[in-house]
Amino acid sequence: MGYCHCASCRSWSAGPVNAFTLWKPENVKVTRGAGQVGHFQKTPMSDRQFCTACGGHVMTHHPPLGLTDVYAATIPTLDFKPGVHVNYAETALPMKDGLPKFKDFPSEFGGSGEMVPE
Template sequence: MRAIIRRGSCLCGAVQFHVTGDPITMTYCHCESCRRWVGAPVMGGCLFHSSQVQIVTGEDKLTLYKRSSDTGSLRRFCCDCGSALFNEHPGIKLTDIMAVSIPDLEFKPRLHTNYAEKIVSFHDGLPKYKDFDPAVGGSGETMPD
């Protein structure tokens, strides 16, 4: 059986990419870095193994930003339209892709990360990790809504 391939892109379309297969998980991230990066009160991300992600066109348009206080994250965005696209985590070989950039993938978040930094509360019954899911190296400590 062949794995499903979905297409994604930035707002202007200069950067086009494919993801092969389903994401490992989908999450909301409430950390300050993600919020400021996407310019929204929360970030919706789809976590993939980096090997599932392939840039088709526009690799030269992808600009990298690495925040000094968040060295495990390499944030890539389109230099033409500014769309946040990939938050790469080379240490664990995972890439968080902004959910809105993959239109064919229905966003079904399973948990909240970095809820300790939240500025907006969710009452959705999903687990709310103080930092990260233990499956990706977090403490696994949860918080109330």
């Protein structure tokens, strides 16, 4: 769990930062309205999913990483405990919370792994 500060996530979430939770795809299940989930393949890395009835953002599959990002706000019972900031070099909302801040992504996810100061 963490925060993404990239311009793409900010635009998609309509906010200055996007709170994410990462899951193995087999651990993600749409329990209501599965037939109303639309898709938009923004990049080979990101298959965005949204509700075709209300337009709400639901999740993004990241096939190359084998992970699904379920937006923290879509899980009302989730005890959100962020552990990291990614794409902090693009931040529009500096956050001084003591969490690690990656310039882009950790190297395990194809980024530089470079950290930036708060």
